[in-house]
């Protein structure tokens with residue numbers, strides 16, 4: 001039995017001690033009694049592990065070594081360049097890239113990743129490699145795989161059959177990209193078939209949806225209607241939905257009521273979409289984000305995600321979810337003190353809801369009976385953590401350290417008090 005004392009547990013329960021046994025939380029509270037090993041957390045903030053609910057592990061570093069890998073900085077150039085490049089893709093390349101991406105994310109406190117895997121490839125190279133890693137790495141990180149037809153469910157010849165094949169192989173969710181199909185009708189039809197597939201295979205849905213600035217791009221409306229009718233909103237995620245940040249309020253207000261009914265989830269990728277969107281604008285220039293704050297106020301789950309690391313869509317990124325959060329709350333004006341105090345939800349519990357970790361993966365959160373997975377930040381409360389973009393000092397999985405490091409924040413030696 002191991003006891004962690006002097007913890008400041010995120011969410012304000014007032015509990016300061018955590019008892020761990022057999023890889024699970026045995027108790028969370030105060031004065032919990034003796035344990036063979038006692039770890040003093042010195043009042044640091046303890047929270048469930050970071051969740052990255054949207055990452056392209058098969059693309060990571062594909063854009064490195066090419067200078068500016070995407071000259072226009074647009075989604076469409078990214079897709080074209082990837083399409084050209086992926087012809088040379090091997091399983092070993094995917095394995096190496098994904099492992100490096102996972103290593104980075106885990107070193108920043110992530111323990112749960114939903115990765116979209118491009119299945120518009122007759123060999124399904126990415127899916128095969130990532131299925132192996134999902135199993136091999138399960139004690140370190142939970143990987144959830146989305147069968148994602150990057151070049152189109154219909155637009156890519158045989159796309160639909162490849163999505164089905166990936167589901168047969170064991171993908172956890174089905175994806176789509178209706179705004180990239182060749183017409184609005186094709187996009188709508190792709191969504192209908194994707195929802196049917198999800199019901200047939202009993203898997204979650206995660207759609208790259210309206211990743212553009214076009215206020216008339218209405219695939220979110222269609223997706224929402226389809227899953228609302230089937231009562232499947234809680235198992236569905238609309239990713240990106242950038243165009244919803246460009247629509248008129250009168251339309252958005254109508255949709256908010258429907259989202260409330262369907263309970264559909266949203267994933268926003270603040271750094272990626274600030275980079276990719278607004279490229280056709282002069283000034284004023286759109287921010288590229290969906291209506292994060294308003295959707296949260298509406299009661300829908302919204303989570304932030306990294307999306308890309310040095311690939312054909314985005315030249316930066318390092319798997320640090322605190323960086324994503326910092327960018328996201330600025331771009332979304334989620335900066336009232338009450339919002340900052342709960343902003344960590346966007347990279348923890350909200351992502352966990354999107355991935356259904358509590359329901360389908362044995363539990364998420366710091367409570368008795370759940371897997372003893374948590375992280376410790378170099379801060380004493382949530383406000384300090386977000387303001388300082390606090391570093392992750394430790395990541396614990398199944399009660400054991402994945403890593404532990406010394407705080408670096410105050411490492412400067414100079415004595416400023418003398419001035």
Ligand SMILES: O=c1cc[nH]c(=O)[nH]1
Pocket residue numbers: 056075150177208211272307308313
């Ligand atoms: O943002 C992204 C990244 C990869 N692929 C997409 O379609 N969109």
